[in-house]
Amino acid sequence: MxxxxxxxxxxxxxxxxxxxxxxxxxxxxxxxxxxxxxxxxxxxxxxxxxxxxxxxxxxxxxxxxxxxxxxxxxxxxLIHVPEGRKIFPNLSVRENLVLGSYRRGRARRGANLERVFALFPRLKERARQAAGTLSGGEQQMLAIGRGLMAEPxxxxxxxxxxxxxxxxxxxxxxxxxxxxxxxxxxxxxxxxxxxxxxxxxxxxxxxxxxxxxxxxxxxxxxxxxxxxxxxxx
CATH class of the missing domain: 3.40.50.300 (P-loop containing nucleotide triphosphate hydrolases)
Structure with missing residues (x-):
């Protein structure tokens, strides 16, 4: 690879x-x-x-x-989930995830979003919440979920x-x-x-x-x- x-x-x-x-x-x-x-x-x-x-x-x-x-x-x-999460704190959880498919995975965005929510139920519960208000662990989930949206x-x-x-x-x-x-x-x-x-x-x-x-x-x-x-x- x-x-x-x-x-x-x-x-x-x-x-x-x-x-x-x-x-x-x-x-x-x-x-x-x-x-x-x-x-x-x-x-x-x-x-x-x-x-x-x-x-x-x-x-x-x-x-x-x-x-x-x-x-x-x-x-x-080749998808990189960076150190320190690097989420967009003023955007919602859902908006952060959608941005993960900006360059790759756009055609299957809906299915990939549901997959991420299945992996991370807490993100689904907080989909409309500002990402900056999440706990550290939830922000790490969000960063990984955003990477998965690009179908690595x-x-x-x-x-x-x-x-x-x-x-x-x-x-x-x-x-x-x-x-x-x-x-x-x-x-x-x-x-x-x-x-x-x-x-x-x-x-x-x-x-x-x-x-x-x-x-x-x-x-x-x-x-x-x-x-x-x-x-x-």
């Missing part, structure tokens, strides 16, 4: 990504893990066409997209558990698992190492803009270097 080779990018004269290689296959959940400041959000922005790649190759379903516009990338079905071929979730209570974190990871069971490939970008590795089939650990470790999630969870660095064991 997604292949990244030798990706370099940054801001001004500061290089943030220093030669990233990664891939996401059909039907996979692939975790991209690391602490704050290692380049996770920059990676997502480059993949989404919001930050230009300085070097390297990005292919989505075997088509080069490293120089494609953000609109073209969305139209291709691959969904990038950037820190979906950030700021949520432990109970809501469990619900969020259960949702990710359910979406994947329906056949949706997911790139899960997280700081929550333990639960992400439990959910994913493969994982990449980023450090200082490079891939420090990669492989099967189960093998990485048992890796002594990772356990020392991230789990304190």
């Amino acid at each position: 997604l292949e990244v080779r030798g990706l370099r990018a940054g801001y001004g004269g500061t290089e943030v990504l220093r030669g990233i290689d990664l891939a996401v296959g059909a039907g996979e959940i692939v975790a991209v893990l690391g602490a704050n400041g290692v380049g996770k959000t920059t990676l997502n922005k480059v993949l989404s066409g919001l930050v230009p790649a300085a070097a390297g190759e990005i292919r989505f379903e075997d088509r080069p997209i490293a120089r494609a516009s953000a609109a073209a990338i969305v139209e291709a079905g 071929r691959l969904l990038i979730l950037d820190e979906p558990s950030l700021g949520l209570s432990p109970l809501l974190v469990e619900e969020m990871f259960a949702l990710v698992k359910d979406l994947n069971r329906e056949g949706l490939p997911i790139m899960l970008v997280e700081q929550n190492v333990v639960q992400s590795l439990d959910l994913a089939s493969r994982a990449y650990i980023l450090e200082n803009g490079t891939v420090a470790l990669s492989g099967a999630a189960s093998a990485l969870a048992a890796d002594p270097a990772l356990r020392r660095a991230y789990l304190g064991l």
Whole structure:
């Protein structure tokens, strides 16, 4: 689905990504893990066409997209649910969801809206409510629902558990698992190492803009270097 080779990018004269290689296959959940400041959000922005790649190759379903516009990338079905939700607080829940189908999925907007409401009954209850009045967990549901309205071929979730209570974190990871069971490939970008590795089939650990470790999630969870660095064991 997604292949990244030798990706370099940054801001001004500061290089943030220093030669990233990664891939996401059909039907996979692939975790991209690391602490704050290692380049996770920059990676997502480059993949989404919001930050230009300085070097390297990005292919989505075997088509080069490293120089494609953000609109073209969305139209291709690579959908990014950003860190911090980025909802439109003064618009209603329904209006936020409808905007998710602006570039892609417009023909089946009604059916997709009902699917999102079936996944998130709380959003249906609050359909006419201003999105900014929702709780943090509800806003995260809304952000994911808005992404699903675009009928993603691959969904990038950037820190979906950030700021949520432990109970809501469990619900969020259960949702990710359910979406994947329906056949949706997911790139899960997280700081929550333990639960992400439990959910994913493969994982990449980023450090200082490079891939420090990669492989099967189960093998990485048992890796002594990772356990020392991230789990304190």
